Amino acid sequence: MTIHLPQGPYEPRTTPLDLAPGTGPLASRTVFSAAHVVADPYADISPDSPAAVDWDATLAFRRHLWSHGLGVAEAMDTAQRGMGLDWAGAAELIRRSAAEAKAVGGRIACGVGTDQLTGPATLAGVRSAYEEQLALVEESGAQAILMASRALAAAAQGPEDYLETYAHLLRQASEPVVLHWLGPMFDPALDGYWGSSDLDTATDTFLKVIAEHPDKVDGIKISLLDAEREIDVRRRLPSGVRCYTGDDFNYPELIAGDDRGFSHALLGIFDPLGPLAAHAVRVLDTGDTQGFRDLLDPTVELSRHLFQAPTRFYKTGVVFLAWLAGHQDHFTMVGGLQSARSLPHLAKAYELADRLGLFPDPELAESRMRALLAVNGGNGGTR
Template sequence: MALTLRLPDADGRLAPYTLSGATPMQPKPGARFDRIAYSAAHVVADPLAAIDPWLQCAVDWDATLAYRRHLWSLGLGVAEAMDTAQRGMGLDWPTSLELIRRSIDASRDVPGAFLASGCGTDHLDLAEVRSVDDVIRGYETQMAAIEALGGKLIVMASRALARVATSPADYERVYDRVLSQAKQPVVLHWLGDMFDPALAGYWGTTDVDAAMDTALGIIAAHPHKVDGIKISLLDKDKEIAMRRRLPAGVRMYTGDDFNYAELIAGDGAGTEPTHGKSDALLGIFDAIAPAASAALAALAQGDTARFHEILTPTVPLSRHIFRAPTRFYKTGVVFMAWLNGHQPHFTMVGGQQSTRSLPHLAELFRLADAAHLLTDPELAVRRMRALLATHGVEG
């Protein structure tokens, strides 16, 4: 039986939409990959908490951890307390540390689960940050807290550092201190200003090539302390150029939510295995986890055609979710989790569910259907109709 509802288009006009009827994506359990693949994971808000949601955060811990177990069951790793979890956009440092603690504990019960956690300086009051030394102390505070839990670090880009640094040398000084103290190899994190405008000019310049030189110099000075670097610039050519210049054994973790399929598949260039392909640390993997798992399993078996067959339909969805203003992509990620039954409500930390329009979400629904990512189409339609009703639309 066909499922049809009325959805608004970009101009706000309502038109019938009938779901494709395609079989939802069902990846095989126990999948094995030949790429390291982290999904940055969202948090589930607690809608019943009596808080001011723009000023405080409350997390539904059971639903949040259940989603991490879902990702692990698909063979994906979890990149915890990152920007996908609304770090810096509603999720504060104390709650982030509690999230990291709970996720590390949960991972110990899942054979083969892997996890890395965001370490930053977001507990600092930017108005009170005066020097690079303040930034170093900020990183050290979070490093010590996460490593005390046994966590692996993802060293996140710092708004505080972008604010006080006056030259690339300031970045070199900070990262030298951080890397020299890390207990195990870390993942560095270069987040473009399309994701966070406060990070404009990171690495001490707005010239991307010059910034890349600085970042590569820092990695070259500490190659055994760097597992890899995640870059989120939405520029595949820049990522490939940097990937080919990384020291032997240092991985490129693509954060390119526009071109991930091509970058993960790779081009085989270079004599070092890590120079010819990207591993992954992606926010979109939260929203397309079943497809990501199935595609990576196919790639590991040498079936590149099947890999692209699965992932290609997800790219329009991802580009829509991450369209400008890109920093609001978290709303689309949580919307997908709600449509697919991973949480009972479409409410977000910080009230961020309001950052995207109804026409935007309606197009997301259509693209998710086209990519075979609505795991229970009847549930998805019921929930989409409920959302339409709250906007005064009879779907």
């Protein structure tokens, strides 16, 4: 039956892709999905209250990702760090997810930041906040991801402050960490990170941190939506330091790589694409690069749509697709962020995801899309 979306009539699929979980871990690439959190829609909270999380649904989604062989990148920006989830909520998320990972044998890495800070930022305060979060992540048994810090961006006077801060933290880390460079398209407060708004200068500082502490850096995650820059940085890394792409616009080509190397992955788009992404990497594991590209290239249109400017609101589309896919019973987000994208934007996301066969139950997805149209003043798409 045709559904009438804001962009026009659409005939939904009737069958999904067959993406049953594979067996064994992914082999040729290390792949993390940055996972979203599920809000508790029945919590009686005010706009000033801490986030209310549905822990059962949140952990169930992580088990879904692990079942397909993906790692979980926990408490990252996809989980609404700094956009609805405060440090207390993130700390609880880290503890619970790390325990769940241990129980099911899943791989997990967790974000370490400075979001517990309030008031004017100082370098000493930044170091202390990072140390507190690093200790919690390491105590949980998870790998640490040193996230870019708004407070450090505000307090640092130049590249030397970044070099000294990260050197201090890497000395503190008991195991190799992932360094995360998140661009201002994801968080405007991070403009000028690494001490310069000139990306060439910033890149040199970033690489200097790694070169001085290669034994403490497992890898880097670059989220600049600039494939050429990522390839350049990847080729300049010390031996043994991995590049995890965070480029939600160009991930198929970056993961596939070339004769001079490839990127692993730590991506927000692999939240809705999890089963398909895992299947594609298993194809890549066989040496079939073209088969991998044939599976993932068609998903780029959906990813670019979800991550269109203002990019930081991509989380709304991610949670929307999780609701349509049946991973949660509602389209409510912590901080009320479900209102951050328009109905036409969400309708287009539905169409693109349905064309890809991402919904395990296309009929459920269609009925929920119709309900959303109706509750927003339409006729449920039945005209």
